[in-house]
Amino acid sequence: MTTVFDHAWMTGLFGDKGVAEHLSAEVQLAHMLRIEAAHSRSLGNESAARAIEAARIGPEDLTEGTATDGVPVPQLVRCLKAQISPELHGDIHRGLTSQDVMDTALVLSLKDILPIFRQGLIALQADLAQLTQAHGGGALMGRTRMQAALPITVADRLVTWRMPLERHLARLDEVRARVLCVQCGGPVGLGAGGAALAAQLGLAAPDKSWHAMRDGFAELANWLSLVSGSLGKMGKDISLMTQQGVDEMRLRAGGSSSAMPHKQNPILAELLVTLARYNSVQLGGMHQALIHEQERSGAAWALEWMILPAMLHSTARGLRAAQELLAQVETIGS
Numbered sequence: 001m002t003t004v005f006d007h008a009w010m011t012g013l014f015g016d017k018g019v020a021e022h023l024s025a026e027v028q029l030a031h032m033l034r035i036e037a038a039h040s041r042s043l044g045n046e047s048a049a050r051a052i053e054a055a056r057i058g059p060e061d062l063t064e065g066t067a068t069d070g071v072p073v074p075q076l077v078r079c080l081k082a083q084i085s086p087e088l089h090g091d092i093h094r095g096l097t098s099q100d101v102m103d104t105a106l107v108l109s110l111k112d113i114l115p116i117f118r119q120g121l122i123a124l125q126a127d128l129a130q131l132t133q134a135h136g137g138g139a140l141m142g143r144t145r146m147q148a149a150l151p152i153t154v155a156d157r158l159v160t161w162r163m164p165l166e167r168h169l170a171r172l173d174e175v176r177a178r179v180l181c182v183q184c185g186g187p188v189g190l191g192a193g194g195a196a197l198a199a200q201l202g203l204a205a206p207d208k209s210w211h212a213m214r215d216g217f218a219e220l221a222n223w224l225s226l227v228s229g230s231l232g233k234m235g236k237d238i239s240l241m242t243q244q245g246v247d248e249m250r251l252r253a254g255g256s257s258s259a260m261p262h263k264q265n266p267i268l269a270e271l272l273v274t275l276a277r278y279n280s281v282q283l284g285g286m287h288q289a290l291i292h293e294q295e296r297s298g299a300a301w302a303l304e305w306m307i308l309p310a311m312l313h314s315t316a317r318g319l320r321a322a323q324e325l326l327a328q329v330e331t332i333g334s
Contacts (some may be wrong), residue, residue: 005313013271016316018116022109023309025059031105032076033057035201036093039184042196045091051084052092070298073098095186099211099296103183106308107203110220111180113312117227118172120319121165127326128162138333140248146240154333157237164230168223175223177204179216185209188295212292217304221286224315225279231318232276238269238325241332251328268325275318282307282314 004014011020021027033052040048057079065075077093084092093101136155141148182203184194189209198205210216241249251266289303 003310005310013267014275014313014317016313016320019113019309019312019316022112023312027109028105029057029059029062029076031108032073032101034108035101035104035197036076036080036096038200039093039096039197040091042200043091043094045088048084048088048091051088052080055080055083057083069098070302071098071102073101076101095191097185097187099301100183100185100191103210104197104201104203107180107182108201111203113316114172114176114180116316117319118169120316120323121169121172121227124319124322124326125162125165127323128158128165131326131329131332132158132162135329135332140333161230161234161237164226168227168230171223171226175216175220179220180204181206181210181216183209183211185211211296212294214290214292214300214304217308218286218290221283221308221311224311225276225283227315228272228276228279228318231272231322234322235269235272235276235325239266239273242266242269248334249332250330251325252330268321268328271321272318272325275314275321279311279314282311286311 004010006015006020033055037049037052040052057076061079062072062075065078066072069075073093080092081089132155136153136158138154140152140154140157142150142152142156180203182194182198182201182205184197184205185191186209189211191209194209195205238249238251240246242251285303285307289300289307291297292300
C-alpha cells in the first residue's frame with residue numbers, strides 16, 4: 001500500500017480527485033516552471049522567461065536529483081540550463097533559492113484548492129438548510145452523555161451541524177489572506193523583488209520572507225482540522241441516529257457486509273469520524289514543523305511536505321462525503 005489517498009482501490013473511499021490533481025507532480029512542476037519564468041521576466045529578461053516556458057522537463061527528470069539534493073529545484077535548474085542557451089543562464093533562478101520556488105509552488109496549488117473548500121462548505125450549508133426545511137419539525141430525544149435527556153426537534157440538532165460551517169467560512173477568508181503569499185527571500189531570506197514576482201503570479205507580497213516563519217501553514221492546518229472535526233461530529237451523530245434500536249434516521253443506502261447481508265453500514269458517517277481523527281493527529285505534526293532553526297530548516301520544512309497535502313486530501317474528501325451522506329437521508333425523527 002502507498003497511501004489511502006492514492007492507492008488503487010482505497011482512493012475510492014479516501015481520495016479526492018480535485019485536490020489530487022492540484023497536488024500532483026505534474027502540476028507542481030508546472031508551477032515551479034511558471035515561477036522560474038516569472039522571476040526571469042521580473043529581472044527584465046523576457047528571452048530567458050520564454051526559454052523557460054518552452055523547456056520540456058518531466059517529473060521523472062527530477063527524481064534522482066531530489067534524492068541527492070533533498071529538493072527538486074537544483075536538478076530543475078540544471079535541466080533548464082541544459083536546454084537553454086548559455087547567454088541566458090545568468091537570469092535563470094538568479095536571486096532565488098529552492099525554498100522560494102517550492103513554497104510558492106505550493107501556494108499556487110493552495111490558491112486553486114481553497115475555493116474547493118469554500119464551495120464545499122457553501123453546498124453543505126444549503127443541504128442542511130434543505131434538510132431542516134423538510135424534516136426540522138420532527139421530534140428527537142435530546143441526549144446528553146449518550147443518555148436520554150429531554151425532547152428536542154430535528155432542527156435543534158441540525159443547527160449544531162450547520163452553525164460551525166458559517167464560522168469556518170469566515171475563518172477561511174482570514175487564513176487565505178495570510179497564506180496566499182509569494183516566497184522570494186533568496187539564500188537567507190533577505191531578498192528583494194518579491195512584489196514584481198507576486199504581481200505576475202497573482203499572489204500577495206509579504207513584508208518579509210517567511211522561510212522560517214511557518215505560522216501561516218500551521219494556521220491553515222488548524223483550519224483543516226476544525227472543518228474535519230465539525231464534519232466528524234455530524235458523522236458521529238448520524239452513526240448513532242441510524243443504529244438499530246434507536247432508528248432516529250434512515251438512510252437510502254449504506255455499505256454491505258460480506259458476512260451479514262442484512263446489514264447496511266453507515267460508511268460515509270464513519271468516514272467523517274475517521275477523517276476528523278486523522279486530521280487532529282496530523283495537526284500536532286504541523287505544529288512541530290513551526291520549529292525552524294535559524295534562517296531555514298530542512299527537517300521541519302520536509303515534515304510539512306508529508307503532512308499538509310494529506311490534511312488537504314482529508315478535508316476535501318470529508319466535505320464531499322458529507323454532501324453524499326446528506327443526500328442519502330430518507331427520514332429523520334418522528
